[in-house]
Amino acid sequence: xxxxxxxxxxxxxxxxxxxxxxxxxxxxxxxxxxxxxxxxxxxxxxxxxxxxxxxxxxxxxxxxxxxxxxxxxxxxxxxxxxxxxxxxxxxxxxxxxxxxxxxxxxxxxxxxxxxxxxxxxxxxxxxxxxxxxxxxxxxxxxxxxxxxxxxxxxx
Numbered sequence: 001x002x003x004x005x006x007x008x009x010x011x012x013x014x015x016x017x018x019x020x021x022x023x024x025x026x027x028x029x030x031x032x033x034x035x036x037x038x039x040x041x042x043x044x045x046x047x048x049x050x051x052x053x054x055x056x057x058x059x060x061x062x063x064x065x066x067x068x069x070x071x072x073x074x075x076x077x078x079x080x081x082x083x084x085x086x087x088x089x090x091x092x093x094x095x096x097x098x099x100x101x102x103x104x105x106x107x108x109x110x111x112x113x114x115x116x117x118x119x120x121x122x123x124x125x126x127x128x129x130x131x132x133x134x135x136x137x138x139x140x141x142x143x144x145x146x147x148x149x150x151x152x153x154x155x
Contacts (some may be wrong), residue, residue, distance in 0.1 A: 001013070002068075003095060004092075006094065007091040007092050007094070007095045008091070008092060010087070010088055010091040011089070011091035011092050011114075012086065013088050014091045015088050015089075016086055016090075016091065018090030019082075019085060019086070019088065019089035020026050020089040020090065020135045023039060026086070026089060029082050029085050029086055030082075030086060032046055032078065033078075033079060033082035033083060033086060035078075035083065036074075036075045036078035037075070037079060037146060037149075039071055039074065039078075039129040039144070040072065040075035040076060040079060040142070041146070042071065042072075043070075043071040043072040043075060043137070044068075044070075044072070044142050045139070046064060046068055047061070047064050047065055047068050047135075048135035048138050049135070049136070050064050050138075051131045051132060052132055052135050052136070061122060061131065062122065062123065062125065065119065065122050065123075069119075072114075075112075076123050088098040094152070097140040097152055097155050098155065099148050099151035099152040099154075099155045100152050102144070102148040102151075103145055103148035103152065104147045105140060106144040106145045106148055107145050108140075109141055110141035110142050110144075110145055112137065113137060114138065114141075117134070118134050118137075118138055120128075121134065122134070
């Protein structure tokens with residue numbers, strides 16, 4: 001399937017054109033995207049590292065998950081909004097970048113894992129071995145998203 005016409009249309013949108021043609025809009029949107037990534041990382045890592053016995057130990061994992069969930073949702077909303085805007089501004093460039101496709105695949109896997117598997121299982125309070133496995137998988141998936149995203153700029 002040839003995605004070139006679709007990506008060409010995406011890049012030609014008003015948002016894509018405005019960001020691409022502006023001197024400051026791309027860097028500002030990218031800076032917000034990176035701040036949201038830091039917020040997401042904080043929400044993910046506080047929970048996953050506490051599961052692994054590093055960092056917060058006082059509240060239970062369930063309390064930490066409950067307290068980090070709003071930050072996770074906020075970060076994801078901002079990341080997706082700014083990511084779409086950035087993608088629209090350079091859609092044709094992204095089409096042939098393997099780092100982009102790796103990031104999108106890892107993002108889908110991380111979202112499915114987090115919301116369909118990890119959070120529901122955490123709420124059932126599984127044994128420690130399952131929790132630790134989930135924490136390692138979660139860290140691996142989200143790090144892949146972040147590293148592949150950074151790789152896009154260099155590939």
